[in-house]
Every structure is written in C-alpha cells, then in structure tokens.
Amino acid sequence: MKVVVFCKSVPDTETRVRLKDNRLDKSEIKYILNPYDEYAVEEAVRMKEGGKAEEVIAISMGPERAKEALRSALAIGADRGILIKDDALDGSDTYVTAKVLVKALEKDGLEYGMLLFGQQAIDGDTWHVPGQVAEMLGLPQTGSIIKLEVDPDGGKAVANRMVEGGEEVHEMALPCVVTCRKGLNEPRYPSLPNIMKAKKKPIQEYSVSDLGFSAEDVGKAGALTEVLSYALPPQKEAGKKVEGEPEEVAQALLQYLKEEIKVI
Amino acid sequence: MIHPQEITRHVYWNVPPLFKIIVYVGGLGVIALAAWAVYQRVQIWKKGKEEERKEGLKERLIFAAKNVFFHTRILKDQYPGIMHLAIFWGFLVLFIGTIIVAIEADVPFVHFYYGIFYLLVSLALDIAGLVLIIGICMALYRRLKERPDRLKPQKSEDLLILYLLLAVAVTGFLTEGARIAAQGFPKFEVYSFVGFILAILLKITGLNGPLTHRFFWFVHMLCSFAFIAYIGYSKLIHIIVTPVNIVFRDRRPYGVIDPIPDMEEAESFGLTKIEEFSWKQLMDLDACMRCGRCQEACPAYNTDKPLSPKNLIQDLKDHMNERLVRGKNPEECTPYQEIPDDVIWACTTCAACMEECPAYIEHIDKIVEMRRYLSLMEGKIPEELNQTFRNLENNYNPWGVGFANRADWAEGLDIPLLSEKGSADYLLWVGCAGAYDDRYKKVLRAMVEILKAAKVDFAILGTEEKCCGDWARRLGNEYLFWMMAMENVEVLNKYGVKKILTTCPHGYHTLKNEYPQFGGEYEVIHHTQFIVRLLEEGKIFLKRDLKGTFTYHDSCYLGRHNGIYEEPRRILQRVGLSLKEMEKNREKAFCCGAGGGRMWLEEKIGTRINYMRCDQALALNPDGIATACPFCLTMFDDALKAKDKAEEVQLKDIAELVAEAIR
Numbered sequence: 001m002k003v004v005v006f007c008k009s010v011p012d013t014e015t016r017v018r019l020k021d022n023r024l025d026k027s028e029i030k031y032i033l034n035p036y037d038e039y040a041v042e043e044a045v046r047m048k049e050g051g052k053a054e055e056v057i058a059i060s061m062g063p064e065r066a067k068e069a070l071r072s073a074l075a076i077g078a079d080r081g082i083l084i085k086d087d088a089l090d091g092s093d094t095y096v097t098a099k100v101l102v103k104a105l106e107k108d109g110l111e112y113g114m115l116l117f118g119q120q121a122i123d124g125d126t127w128h129v130p131g132q133v134a135e136m137l138g139l140p141q142t143g144s145i146i147k148l149e150v151d152p153d154g155g156k157a158v159a160n161r162m163v164e165g166g167e168e169v170h171e172m173a174l175p176c177v178v179t180c181r182k183g184l185n186e187p188r189y190p191s192l193p194n195i196m197k198a199k200k201k202p203i204q205e206y207s208v209s210d211l212g213f214s215a216e217d218v219g220k221a222g223a224l225t226e227v228l229s230y231a232l233p234p235q236k237e238a239g240k241k242v243e244g245e246p247e248e249v250a251q252a253l254l255q256y257l258k259e260e261i262k263v264i
Numbered sequence: 265m266i267h268p269q270e271i272t273r274h275v276y277w278n279v280p281p282l283f284k285i286i287v288y289v290g291g292l293g294v295i296a297l298a299a300w301a302v303y304q305r306v307q308i309w310k311k312g313k314e315e316e317r318k319e320g321l322k323e324r325l326i327f328a329a330k331n332v333f334f335h336t337r338i339l340k341d342q343y344p345g346i347m348h349l350a351i352f353w354g355f356l357v358l359f360i361g362t363i364i365v366a367i368e369a370d371v372p373f374v375h376f377y378y379g380i381f382y383l384l385v386s387l388a389l390d391i392a393g394l395v396l397i398i399g400i401c402m403a404l405y406r407r408l409k410e411r412p413d414r415l416k417p418q419k420s421e422d423l424l425i426l427y428l429l430l431a432v433a434v435t436g437f438l439t440e441g442a443r444i445a446a447q448g449f450p451k452f453e454v455y456s457f458v459g460f461i462l463a464i465l466l467k468i469t470g471l472n473g474p475l476t477h478r479f480f481w482f483v484h485m486l487c488s489f490a491f492i493a494y495i496g497y498s499k500l501i502h503i504i505v506t507p508v509n510i511v512f513r514d515r516r517p518y519g520v521i522d523p524i525p526d527m528e529e530a531e532s533f534g535l536t537k538i539e540e541f542s543w544k545q546l547m548d549l550d551a552c553m554r555c556g557r558c559q560e561a562c563p564a565y566n567t568d569k570p571l572s573p574k575n576l577i578q579d580l581k582d583h584m585n586e587r588l589v590r591g592k593n594p595e596e597c598t599p600y601q602e603i604p605d606d607v608i609w610a611c612t613t614c615a616a617c618m619e620e621c622p623a624y625i626e627h628i629d630k631i632v633e634m635r636r637y638l639s640l641m642e643g644k645i646p647e648e649l650n651q652t653f654r655n656l657e658n659n660y661n662p663w664g665v666g667f668a669n670r671a672d673w674a675e676g677l678d679i680p681l682l683s684e685k686g687s688a689d690y691l692l693w694v695g696c697a698g699a700y701d702d703r704y705k706k707v708l709r710a711m712v713e714i715l716k717a718a719k720v721d722f723a724i725l726g727t728e729e730k731c732c733g734d735w736a737r738r739l740g741n742e743y744l745f746w747m748m749a750m751e752n753v754e755v756l757n758k759y760g761v762k763k764i765l766t767t768c769p770h771g772y773h774t775l776k777n778e779y780p781q782f783g784g785e786y787e788v789i790h791h792t793q794f795i796v797r798l799l800e801e802g803k804i805f806l807k808r809d810l811k812g813t814f815t816y817h818d819s820c821y822l823g824r825h826n827g828i829y830e831e832p833r834r835i836l837q838r839v840g841l842s843l844k845e846m847e848k849n850r851e852k853a854f855c856c857g858a859g860g861g862r863m864w865l866e867e868k869i870g871t872r873i874n875y876m877r878c879d880q881a882l883a884l885n886p887d888g889i890a891t892a893c894p895f896c897l898t899m900f901d902d903a904l905k906a907k908d909k910a911e912e913v914q915l916k917d918i919a920e921l922v923a924e925a926i927r
Contacts, residue, residue, distance in 0.1 A: 012658045014666035028668045028727075030658050189650045192533055192640035238630050 001113030001152040001174070003044040003053045005078060007060040009032040009069035009160070010123040031065050036118025039180040042187040043148060045077035052150050053210065055079050057110065057123050061089065061100055067203060074198035076247050081203035082108060088208045091220035098210035099131035102216060105137075112175055113152060119179040141177035144172040146184050146214035148205040150174075152220070188190040192214045242250065268379030271452045275369040275377075277443065278474045279481060287485060294493040298526030301496020302504055308588045317512040328510040331622075338622045341557060347402040349821035353430070354396025358436070360388040366815075367413050386455040390440075394458060396890030400430045414556025414574070414671045419668060420920050421498045428491050435484035438461055442480050445472035448612075494885075502553050506623045506890035509551035512544050513624040518615035518825045520777045521632050524742050532739060534636025537594045538580070538587050546588075549581040551623040558617030558627065561856040563877075566611040568870030571610035573617040573627045581658050582629065601632065606869060608647060611737050613860030614820040619851050628860075635740025649739065653863045656744050660730035661696040662864055669728035673698065673705045677712055680723045682759050688723035690715075690789075691761045693775065695768040696731050697894030704894045705902060710923035711767055711791055714810075717926055719805040722765065734770040735777070739861035747784075749774075753784035767791045767919060769821035770820055771894045776826070790822060791832040792892050792918050799838050799922075806925045812887030814921075816843060817877065817900065818853035819893035830919050832892050839925040843882045854880060858895035890921060 003097070011017075011029045018025040033041075047053040058073035060083040070081035071092075084104050090099070106110065115137075117130040134141035146167070147160035155174045160167045171217050190198070198223045216222065242252045257264045272887075276284060318324075330336055335352070339345035364385060368377035377385070378814045403426050407418065407750035415422075441462025444453045454460050466472050494500055502826065525535060559565050565572045579602045586592050611631045618627055629672040645653070655664030671681070673694070682691060692715070698708040715722050715813035732749035756764075764786045798804045814836055822828045829850045836843050848854040857873030867873065878900055880888050889904075891897045897917060903911040 012666070014659050014669075016662055016666050016668040030667065032658055044721075175427075186650075188646070189643045189645055189653055191643040193531065195642075196528065197742070 001055050001150075002055045002110060002111065003047055003114045003116060004055060004059055004105065004112045004130050005037065005040045005044045005073060005116045005131060006058045006118075006133075007037045007041070007058050007066075007073050008121045009060065009066040009124075010034045010121055013122060017232065018256075019232060022229055024230065027137060029210070031068060032068040034088070034118050034121045034123075036120055036122070036179075036181060037073070038118070038187040039182065039184045040118050041073045041076045041078060043180055044114075046185065047114075049075050049242045051154055053113070056168065057082060057108075057112075059101065059104060060084070061092075061097055061104075066104045068140075070203055071198050072190075074201045074203075076188060077194065077203075080201055083203055084206045084208075084211065086208040086218070087218050088215040091223065092218055093225045094128035094132060094225035094226045096222045097135060098129050098217050098221075100208075100211065100213070101129070102133055102136045103213070104206055107206060107211055114150065114157065114175055115139070115149075115177045117177065118129050119178040119181045127205040130179045137177075139175055139177050140172040141179075142172065143179040144181045145178055146181065148184065153233070190204055265498075266452070270378075270452055271380075272378035273381050273443070273447075275365055278477050278539065280478075283485075285480065289487050290485075291492075294489045296845050297493050297913045298496040301501065301817060303456070305501070306494075307504065308584065309543040309546045309550075311539050312541050312543035312546040313539070315544050315546050317514075320515070321511075324511045324513075324515075327513075328507055331510050331624075332507050337624075340620075342881050343402070344406070344555070344642050344679070346835060347399050348401065348405065350395045350399030352399075354392045354394075354399055354433075355429075357388055357392035357902060358396065358433075361385060361392070368794050374830060382631060383452060383455040384892060386453070387457070390437075390456050390458045392879035393437055396433050397430065400426055401432070404430075407424075412556070412560075415554070416556075417512050419554075425494070425498060425500055428487060428494065428689060430701070431483065431487040432491055433488055435480055437483045439477065439480040441466055442471070442477035446474045446477045449729070452651070456642050470902050471815075491892075499553050502551065502623070505547065506551045506553070509544075510624050514544075514626050514629075517827075519613050519628040519738075519821075521629060523739055523781050523818070524636070525745065527743065527746060534638070535599060535630075535633040536637055536641065541630070541633070545626070546584060548623075548625045548630075549577055550627055551891070552577045552581065554578060554622065555622065557620035557622065558625075561616035561620045561852070563612055563614060563616065563857060563873045566854075567857075567876055569606070569610040570869065571607045572602065576603065576607060576623060576631070577627065597680060600637070603634070605638060605644060606842050607863060608638060610869070611753065611860050612820070612855045612857055612862045612873070615824045616820075616852075619824050631742060631860075632738060635738070636742055637740070639668075639740035641744060644805050645739070648863050648866055649861075653736065653741055653744060656731055656733075656736055660748065661700055662731065662735065663696065663700045665700045667730075668727055670694075670699045670729060671724070673700075674712075674726070677709065679712060682723040682761075683725045683726065683728060685723045689721040689763065690723075691734060691759075691764045692722050692724050693732075693764050693766040693768075693771050693822070694724055695730060695766065695771045695894065696897075697768060699729075701898070702871070702913035704897060704917075707767055707894070707917040707919050710917070710919040711765075713923045714795060714798065714804060714919060714926065718798045720803075721796075732768075732771045732774040734774040735861035735863060737774070739864075740857075745778060749779060749782045753779055753782045756784055756786065762787060763787045763789065765789050765791060765794055767892075767894070768918070769819040769826070770895065773821045790831075791837060791891070792827075792828060794829045795919065795922055796834055799835065804922075807927060808925060810921060810925055812841055812846050813884075813915075814841045814844055814888045814890050814916075815881050815886045816849075816890045817846070817856065817881060817896055818850060819891065819896050820853065820855050820859050822892055823853055824851055832890065835918050836890055839921050841890075841921070844886055846880045846884065848880060856893075856896040856899035856914065858899050863895050863898070872903070874899035874903040875906065878907060878909075882907070882909060886913065890916055891920055892918045 012032050015029050034082045044056045058070050058078040060070050061084040062182040066083055070083060074081060084100055086224055091160050108263055120127045142159050142161060145161045149158045156171055157176055158169060158171045159176060160169050171227055191236040242249050316760055335349045338348050367374060381733050407422060440456055442458030444459050444463035445466045496501060524530060539673060556574050562573050583599050583602055586597050608631060613628045615628060653660050655662055659667045694708060695745055697704040718806060730748050730752055732743035737745035762773055765787060772788055772790045816832055816836060833843055854877050855873060856877055891900060900915050904913055904915060
C-alpha cells in the first residue's frame with residue numbers, strides 16, 4: 001500500500017505577522033512544515049516501519065520554498081516528494097488547491113491506499129482541503145484523529161477521533177482520507193543521516209500545464225472564494241482593576257458592565 | 265681508621281651462582297613482560313583516530329615533569345596527595361638505588377659504590393624505604409578502614425598491589441638487616457639505620473646466620489619480580505601511562521569541542537564504535553586509576569544522578585578491552601549497551617572532573633561524542649529537546665520566540681545597530697537570554713547603562729544575531745551548532761568585527777574558543793573583565809557604596825573553563841560589598857546545573873543541582889548572591905523561589921550591582 005501525505009509550507013508559529021498592501025508581509029518570515037502535517041508524516045512513516053505501507057509520498061503545492069517543507073517530510077522518512085509549483089497558482093483558494101492536488105495524484109499514476117493530512121494548516125486555518133480532496137475523489141474520510149489502525153490486507157482502517165466527552169471510532173474502507181492532530185503520535189527529531197539523505201531523495205515537479213490546466217483554471221481566476229481584506233486582531237488592552245470595599249467594587253463593576261461593555 | 269674502599273658492601277654477597285642466574289634471567293623476563301604489556305596497549309591506542317597532540321612538546325614535557333615529581337595536582341587533595349607522594353618518592357629513590365647497585369655489580373671496571381657515597385646512598389635508601397612503608401600504610405588505612413565512597417567498588421588488585429609493594433619494602437629491609445647481622449655489624453652500617461636495628465633484633469632472636477640472609481634475599485627478589493611483572497597487567501601500568509597521558513593532554517581551555525570534519529559528507533556521527541575515539545582518548549581510558557576524585561566533585565553524582573565520571577571512563581575502558589583486545593564486533597557490542605542514556609545526558613560539562621583528575625583525563629569531549637551519536641544518528645534525545653532543537657532551527661534561540669523579536673529588548677534604549685552604524689569599537693553580543701529572558705534583559709540594560717556612562721563606542725547586531733549554539737553543540741547536535749556558528753561568523757566577518765563584549769560565559773567561551781574553528785577570530789571580552797577595566801582605569805565613577813554581604817557563584821564556563829575568577833570578585837569589593845566565599849569556590853566551584861545544555865532538560869532523577877548549590881550559598885546567610893551568567897542567574901532564581909528565600913536574599917548579576925553603584 002502506498003500512503004500519500006499532504007504537506008504545506010507555512011510561516012513559523014512565532015512569526016511576527018505584519019501586513020503590507022493588504023497582504024501578508026513575507027519579508028521576515030521563517031517557513032516550516034505545517035506542524036499538523038508532521039503528525040501525518042510521522043504516522044505514515046510509522047506505517048511503513050510497521051510493514052503496513054510500502055511507500056510514503058509527500059506532496060505539496062506551493063512556491064519554491066515548499067521544497068523545504070517536503071525535505072522535512074523526507075527527513076522524517078517519506079520516500080519521495082511531489083511539488084506542484086507555478087506562478088499561476090498564486091492567489092489560489094482551497095478549492096483550486098484541492099483540484100490541483102487531485103490532478104497531480106492522477107498524473108503521477110499513484111495507486112494509493114491512504115491519504116493523510118494535517119487537520120488544519122496553521123496559516124490559513126480553513127480546514128478545507130482534506131474534505132475537498134476526499135469529496136473530489138469520492139473517498140470516505142474522517143478527521144482530527146488520535147489513533148489509527150490500518151489493515152491493508154483487510155482493506156480497512158479504524159480511526160479514533162476526540163469528541164466532546166469521549167471518542168468516536170470510525171471504520172472506513174481503503175482507500176480513505178484521514179486528518180491528523182496532536183496526540184496521534186510524537187513526531188521524531190530526524191537524525192542527521194536522514195536529513196542528509198533527504199537532500200538526495202527525488203522530488204517530482206509539475207507545473208500547471210503539466211497537469212493539463214490553463215492559467216484561468218487556477219490562481220485567483222480559478223478560485224471560488226476571494227479574500228477581500230486582511231486585518232490584524234485588535235491589540236489587547238491592559239486589564240482593569242477595581243479596588244475598594246466590597247459594595248463599592250460591586251457598584252463600580254456593575255456600572256462598568258452596563259456603561260462601558262454594555263452587556264447588561 | 266678504615267680505608268674508604270672498605271666502606272661498602274659486596275653486591276651479591278652470600279648469593280649462590282644459581283640465584284644470580286635467576287636474577288638475570290628472571291629480571292630480564294619480567295621487564296620484558298611489562299614492556300610487552302605496554303607495547304600491547306600502544307597497539308590498541310593506535311587503533312584510534314589520528315589527533316595532533318605534539319605541538320609544544322618541550323612545554324608539555326616540563327608540565328608533565330612538574331606534575332609527576334612535585335605532584336602539583338595530586339596534592340590538591342591532602343591526605344591521598346601526601347600518601348601518593350610518599351609512595352612515589354620512596355619508590356623512586358629505591359628504584360634509583362637499585363640502578364646504582366646494578367651498575368656497580370654489572371658494569372665492568374666501574375667501581376664507585378663505597379666510602380661517603382655508599383654511606384649517603386645507604387641512608388637515603390633507608391629513609392626512602394620508611395617513607396614508602398608510611399605511604400603504603402596510609403593507603404591501606406584508607407582502603408581498609410576509611411573506605412571513602414569514591415574508592416568503591418574496590419577491586420582485588422587494589423589491595424594486592426599494596427601488599428606486594430609492602431612485601432618488597434619489608435623484605436628489602438629484612439635482607440639488609442640479616443646481611444648486617446651475618447657480617448658481624450660493621451660500624452659504618454649504622455647509616456642503614458633501619459637495617460641496623462633489624463639486625464640487632466635478628467641477633468636477639470638468633471636468626472643472624474647467612475642462611476637467614478639468603479632466605480630473605482630470595483623472597484625479596486621474588487616479590488620484586490612479581491611486582492615488576494604485575495605492572496603491565498594491573499593499574500600499576502599508570503606508572504608509565506599516566507605521565508605520558510599528561511604529556512599529551514589537551515592544552516586548550518576545558519571543554520573546547522572539536523568540529524565533525526566534513527559533516528555534509530560524513531556517514532556516521534559521534535561515537536558509534538570505540539575506535540572512533542582518537543588515540544589520545546583511548547589512552548585516557550588506560551590512564552584512569554579509579555581514584556574517584558572526579559566523582560567526588562561531580563554535581564550530577566552528588567545529586568544522585570546515575571553519572572559518575574569515574575565509572576563512565578571505566579565502562580568505556582572495559583568496552584575498549586572487549587572490542588579491541590577480545591575483538592568483539594560492533595553488532596554484538598557498542599558502548600551504549602553498557603552506558604545508559606541517562607548517564608550520558610546527566611553531565612553539565614562543568615569540568616569539575618577534569619579540574620580534579622590527576623591523570624588529566626578529558627571527560628567532556630567523550631560525553632559530547634556519545635551525545636552526538638544519540639542526537640544525530642539515533643535521534644534518541646530527551647523528549648523536551650525535540651522542541652528546543654526546533655526552536656533553534658526555526659527562530660535561532662532556544663525559547664522559540666520569533667527571531668524578528670530579537671532586538672525588542674533594546675527598544676527605547678537608543679542602542680545603535682551595526683547595520684546602521686557600519687562599525688563600532690565593540691560589538692555587544694546580546695545572547696539569547698539578553699534578548700528574550702525577562703529577568704536577564706535587566707542585566708543587558710544595566711550593561712548598556714555602564715557602557716554609556718563610560719562613553720564606550722558600541723553597537724549590537726539586532727535581529728542579525730543568532731544563538732551562539734553553545735548548548736546545542738554540547739547536547740550533541742553539532743549540525744545545528746554548525747549552522748548557527750557559520751551564520752554568525754558570516755555576519756560578524758561581514759562587518760569586520762574585531763572586539764566582542766559578552767555577558768554570557770557560554771557565548772564568551774563559544775565565540776572565543778570555538779568560533780575560530782569556523783573562521784571567526786575575535787577578541788572576546790567578558791563583561792566582568794571589561795567592567796573591572798572601566799573601574800580601574802577610572803572610566804566610570806562610583807557614586808555610592810553598596811551595603812551588605814554577598815557571595816559570588818563562579819560560572820563554570822567563566823571560571824574553570826576560562827580562568828576568570830578574580831575580576832568579578834574585585835568588582836564586588838570595589839562597589840563596597842563585603843564578599844563571603846562559599847566552601848566550593850573558584851576552581852572547586854559547584855555547578856548551578858544548567859551547563860552542557862542541561863538548562864533545557866528536565867531534571868527528573870535525584871535531587872536538583874541548583875537547590876544544592878543554593879543551599880551552599882544560603883549557609884553563609886548572605887544579603888545577596890552575585891552571578892555573572894544568565895544560566896546561573898536563572899538556576900539560582902528558581903532555587904531561591906523554591907526555598908522561599910527570593911524576598912530575603914538578593915540575586916544580582918555583577919553588571920546590575922555596578923549600574924546601581926554608578927547611578
């Protein structure tokens with residue numbers, strides 16, 4: 001069975017987010033492999049190590065820097081990478097992304113048994129792509145799992161996902177789509193020989209035209225959604241401290257809730 | 265009046281020809297046996313990697329000679345020091361005496377062992393014999409009665425050697441006494457005073473015939489031969505190996521780590537098999553006599569961690585013998601089978617062990633080699649390190665705060681950036697703690713205040729500065745360290761930086777002693793050195809005296825690693841504080857527990873090192889504790905809070921105290 005892991009290059013969690021010309025200012029950003037995708041890669045590599053997968057393929061759509069994210073996945077233990085890279089992809093929304101990824105899988109002729117995603121990408125935070133890909137391929141899917149048992153010979157996978165007050169257990173026929181989150185595993189720190197080996201593992205690149213799309217199918221032109229504007233969240237203000245006798249404090253608090261926040 | 269020629273003794277008097285043959289054949293035999301053993305050890309060391317240790321051979325020899333003949337380091341621990349000195353000199357003088365006798369007996373036409381010379385040699389040898397016996401008795405008392413923890417576990421050879429040596433000395437005296445008695449007490453033999461007294465005793469007991477002499481002579485010969493034969497096959501080999509080991513010691517500051525050559529091409533990293541140690545690192549293992557001084561000084565051992573530097577070296581030695589003598593292959597036998605990970609991660613690289621070791625064994629580089637294997641090859645790192653390494657990789661600091669925020673601490677302080685200013689007399693190396701740790705930012709602000717007061721022309725790198733990588737290197741992640749070092753050196757060289765000021769001893773050590781490995785040659789100055797200079801040259805003026813009694817905690821990387829002990833103390837006294845020393849101070853200082861990357865590891869085993877050190881400080885009832893290192897400051901801060909003493913006892917960096925005094 002071959003396992004595909006979808007990887008995204010995202011700004012590091014500690015990035016100081018700044019806006020420029022109604023877009024993200026990308027000048028001082030360090031990009032990393034989306035942390036949720038790391039759980040997916042780790043799980044896929046463990047499947048391979050456990051003899052349940054024969055090949056792990058990391059796939060990404062993104063600019064040149066997305067190669068670094070793929071290299072991180074390859075260092076954890078994925079066997080090869082696929083990168084869809086094209087200037088025309090700039091401005092794509094999640095629908096276009098899913099469409100392109102699906103086409104790339106097709107183009108590669110992959111006979112996959114499982115598709116693994118991180119449950120969300122920490123930059124856009126839409127949670128869209130896994131569901132869209134599953135929908136386009138007509139595959140069963142479940143999300144935010146914390147445990148996964150795969151039975152390639154039996155052609156099924158059992159996944160546990162957290163729900164309020166307990167766990168849901170889903171059984172799916174293979175191939176299927178699963179999204180991963182913290183708690184599923186502890187991603188390893190790649191060894192240096194593996195980091196070095198990752199530099200030599202193959203990454204197949206496709207352009208938009210390689211996949212049979214035209215420029216109008218992708219990017220802003222092909223998108224179903226449009227970002228109207230970006231805004232930073234309002235700066236947190238310092239808290240207010242009310243001091244005095246209990247009656248006074250209660251009075252002041254009431255007044256504050258009525259007049260300033262207007263919740264009462 | 266006797267003729268001087270008659271004041272002598274005939275070597276081999278009363279010894280039958282057969283015995284003489286045994287002396288020559290047996291003597292040569294046991295010497296060959298010892299030499300063969302040493303030769304075999306040399307062959308084993310040669311299986312290690314190349315390493316240059318020969319530069320400055322003359323100074324090396326002088327240094328080793330000082331240590332051997334004057335016991336400079338051994339004497340730092342009094343009782344065992346004197347004990348070993350007695351055995352050493354007693355043995356050495358008797359050895360010289362034996363050579364004199366051999367020359368007299370065996371070199372044709374040479375005859376000098378008579379008259380005054382004979383008397384002086386006789387006297388010297390008897391004194392030496394007594395000194396030797398005293399030393400052996402001290403050793404026996406220690407091993408049988410006192411039994412200090414550091415000598416455990418005791419091996420059978422430990423006592424066997426002492427008994428053998430004692431037998432050699434005692435039978436030597438008895439032989440002498442029996443000879444004097446059998447020769448009818450020549451008057452001049454009173455110079456052999458011990459022998460003379462024994463002769464009288466033998467006469468009283470009636471054992472004064474030539475047969476008694478012959479018996480003791482024979483037993484003495486057997487004991488001596490047994491001793492020589494045993495040299496090569498017991499820890500007695502240290503007589504030869506340890507002085508040689510001192511000659512080839514690492515002359516750099518403690519804990520300077522060597523880079524991995526051709527990292528991008530290398531296939532294995534760190535110590536996968538023992539032959540990957542250099543010949544000198546292997547020799548180190550043979551130089552260890554299990555004296556346990558390292559263990560006694562080790563902060564990890566003293567807080568019940570599984571690490572004992574002594575046991576580590578011994579385990580590596582056993583492993584070396586397994587692999588290189590008995591020839592087991594690496595699959596069956598790796599060092600990691602005997603040495604658990606917890607041992608390897610427990611070290612704070614404080615170099616207390618190296619400071620103590622009379623054989624000048626180098627522990628830190630071995631531990632780092634083993635950590636390299638765990639970090640780089642196996643990825644078998646303590647769980648919490650996973651994130652810390654990623655933080656360094658992504659944001660160039662261990663805390664993982666965004667790298668773009670590195671200069672935030674300096675906002676509003678009007679500190680020029682090197683990128684704006686182009687050049688400055690001094691680059692202030694802020695370091696990760698200075699940039700991101702709220703408590704330590706205050707130290708940086710104090711330092712800036714001092715520099716401004718002294719009108720020093722300085723600048724910072726701002727967001728162009730990255731972690732120096734000290735802790736990553738010492739945790740075995742040479743790859744991350746290498747990335748940090750390369751990028752920092754590139755920036756520093758781009759601006760042509762010549763002089764660097766640091767507040768962090770780890771940055772100081774790394775930039776000063778390790779960045780030259782990557783083409784970064786700078787004059788690096790620690791803030792305590794710089795402030796002393798400013799004070800003594802009158803560049804800053806104290807406006808008031810501070811009051812109170814402080815104790816100063818030596819940072820390992822400032823003190824033991826780089827010999828900066830007095831500067832911080834001079835500063836404390838200058839600002840008017842009275843200084844009280846902890847029992848373990850200067851080169852004997854006890855680590856805070858944060859070195860060697862331990863700052864970023866949880867301390868799950870045993871008690872906490874920083875609590876122990878804090879207790880040592882609190883025992884003095886000081887008004888305050890002064891430090892000169894961000895890690896030490898954090899460790900004391902935690903300990904004082906845990907002990908509920910943070911309100912009572914001040915905790916300050918040297919720079920903060922000076923800033924207070926010039927305000």
